[in-house]
Amino acid sequence: MSYSDRARGLYLNQLNGLKESGIFKQERFIHSNQSAEIEVEYPPGSSVKKVINICSNNYLGLSSHPEVVKAAHAGLDYRGFGMSSVRFICGTQDIHHELEARVTEFLGTEDTILFPSCMDANAGVFEAILTSDDVMISDRLVHASIIDGMRLCSAEHDTFKHSNMEHLEEKLEQYANKRLRMVITDGVFSMDGDTARLDEMARLCEKHDALLFVDDSHATGFIGKTGRGTHEKYGVMGQVDVITTTFGKALGGASGGCVSGRRELVEMCRQRARPYLFSNTISPVIVSGTLRAFELLTQTTERRDKLEKNTIYWRKGLSEAGLIIKEGDTPIVPVMLFNAKLSQDFSRDLYDLGIYAIGFFFPVVPQGQARIRTQVSAAHEIHHLNQALEAFTAIGKKYNILGKTKQEIIEMYGM
Template structure:
């Protein structure tokens, strides 16, 4: 079998990526129940997962998907707009609207597609978007694709955002775009202050609750519920691929907003709809989230324990944050990869995060807790981390 010749510039860029310690390899991963996984044939405790409520392996969720398969088949065959919106899609939209306490909901094939499509449809060259520095790549890409004027701010320095809002004039829309929980830091957006600024300067708040849906709020609706600002946020975006344990993105809101999105967002109009079996699974997962709040309680208890223990170690930096995402800042990408390998050898899979996912000089281990992790898992992880720190950091 012959292959086309690879352009020289690709080889050159690959050499540069390897030299910078940023090369990413593909590997085969097999998820298991109870917070475990198989990686290259070895069983590990999985601290790299966003399955915060351990629902992707829940027997009830699996059974719901399995029951829909014989009737509906595997694929959806078309976009939702053409002929791909089945009764399972409609049922999930209704379930999401009930869960979020809104009029209606609309589905997207992924959270990335939701963010990219919604922002690029919402804004144009006459508008100004105010984007948090730590926003997910899908939000940033949506902002860029829109063609709007882009202003970057830091959620821990809202004085700059206020100054930018003050000096923005004209008839264009002003849109504040933010994650509720920042995926690589675990820090929370100051939603009350952001809503205050939006109301003061006639701006719109667009919120991605990807890492908050199912995790925050008395009912699990997210950080906007936790902080009491749901009615002050114009567009609330969520994902089904993290705490809900399935896949896809969604927006829940007033009828007029959902109708507008249905008619305007290209990533929804021109994408094949989610498989019906996934919709059936997500319906069951949402039911479990509402009926079993102890999953959230346990998740936060385990996260608080591990974060407190890590912050007592002077040789590493663990920024203040809340919830199941705990970053261990190591700065150097090579050191980050060494320590991730050490931890894997000790039986733990931890995300090794390097630029361009995070800014230069902030390479880190991203520890992600789920409610499946036992306290003994966390204690064993701390011992393995201490051994790696002694070998790689404290001996320097």
């Protein structure tokens, strides 16, 4: 037997280490559709409890939308379950091409290529379009999938301080001798909910003849006046060279992602991106549901507008209750608690009061910046938000942090 007691012992030690340091992750089983209200079994084996979900990426409430579900059923009926092939052998249907065209039109780019996920898009894109003669200059807070993708690429890499345009320009000057320089950022940063200053970044890229890359996974569908994304918000549509995004959040939330941007760069991905070349693409069911999600978004901005109203209401409510939130205007609203244990206790107490939101702490966020990350959805009605605000206020009161400054909370609970 190759899996010896020694091998088992090694893994058990590692897993116990994770448990002891409090970073062991455990899933919560949901017995319902994804929505504003969900039925959760947690801890495993306990009875199912109905709670308000305020931590999903279901920004537009499309995950269980009847029209999306209906379209997915139709996709299953007319195009089958799977392709049993990668794209370039016999794994491309007309609807894959249709979805690529739809994304291109929606984002205002030149072309698009689908990937099994945005994680795969980010894993494949850099290696496909950059070489060891180039440099990737990324914001320090970009998503882990971008970091993994950069690690797979032979181009040199460097980072600039989060959203610090002076530091970015220094780096652009430092690497002036490179064949290509690519500036890399998230559109909306997933932990803080702030947005990249794309107008300034586009200006700097123009000035220094650099390419601009944006991962807009937490923006596509709802950021900007018509939900096109962060590039629409900052008035730079057509000026971002590469956009990667996901269908696994606002756009129905199933799975799948893409690279969208300059025609030649997308074509390079079709020729060279390994997750595209060596794995099946999105199944027909998901393509069909996602196409319907795009149709719904293009017909009206109603859902995006409702999300914006809900976000304003939620941010105002938390601030007025005396909690510290990260300033911004996106539906990602971190409630700052600073201390890791406090964030875990706060989350557990919220759950007891019927509110589902998770505490994040180091190493997911920097040391001393523990928080509850809340995410607003268009699926929320005002009564959901009011009930959540009541719970946040009651627990804030319990821990005596309402109206307190960061310093005061740290003095009470430590970093």
